[in-house]
Amino acid sequence: MHPRNQPPGSKPRASTPNPTPPPPKTAQFSAPPQIYNKAPSGGGGPEPKPAQNEQLPASSRQGDNPSLARVQQVLARxxxxxxxxxxFVGRKTDKSYRCLEELxxxxxxxxxxxxxxxxxxxxxxxxxAVQRIQAILDRLEKKAF
Structure with a gap:
């Protein structure tokens, strides 16, 4: 005799409920991502010059203002x-174009x-920083053919 909800020929299920599956594993990183500046090949040469729009006083760029620090991190990336x-050389349909645009x-x-x-x-x-990114996006768009 078959239980009502099972098709003929199948084995009856055990009455114990299935244990819930374990939660999916989250990615674990040993350290947060970092951006490395390109160092001159001479080793102890002069410090790399700051980007154009990084003309803020040194005291403002340090860790005393978290919002300003986030803007500086974005500018570094x-x-x-x-x-x-x-x-970049390519078309708007290229994967590298779409990747740069998305980033x-x-x-x-x-x-x-x-x-x-x-x-x-x-x-x-x-x-x-927003104006700079928009200018870079415009340049990317003009370079694509």
Whole structure:
């Protein structure tokens, strides 16, 4: 005799409920991602010059303002992306084009989430960073054929 909800020819199920599956494993990293500056080949040469829009006083760039620090981190990543855009040759349908466009757009979204807390220096830094990213996106679009 077969249970009602089972098709003929199948084995009856045990009445004990199945244990819930373990939760999916989350990725674990040993350290947060870091951006490395290209050091001159001479070893102890002069420090690399700051990017164009990083004309804030040194005291503002240090860790005393977390919002400003986030803008500076975005600018550091954008600097690396700008180098990739400068080297890009291809079409808008290429994977590398779409990847660069997406990464730059993510940086815009990161800037969008930076709170200014009424501080003009943070607002101005964020505004300049957004303009810089938009200019890089425009350059990428013009380079694609």
């Amino acid at each position: 954008v600097q690396l992306l700008q180098e990739d855009v400068d080297e 730059l757009t993510k940086e815009l979204l990161e800037l969008d989430s930076v709170e200014t807390n009424g501080q003009d220096v943070v607002r101005q830094a964020r505004k300049e």
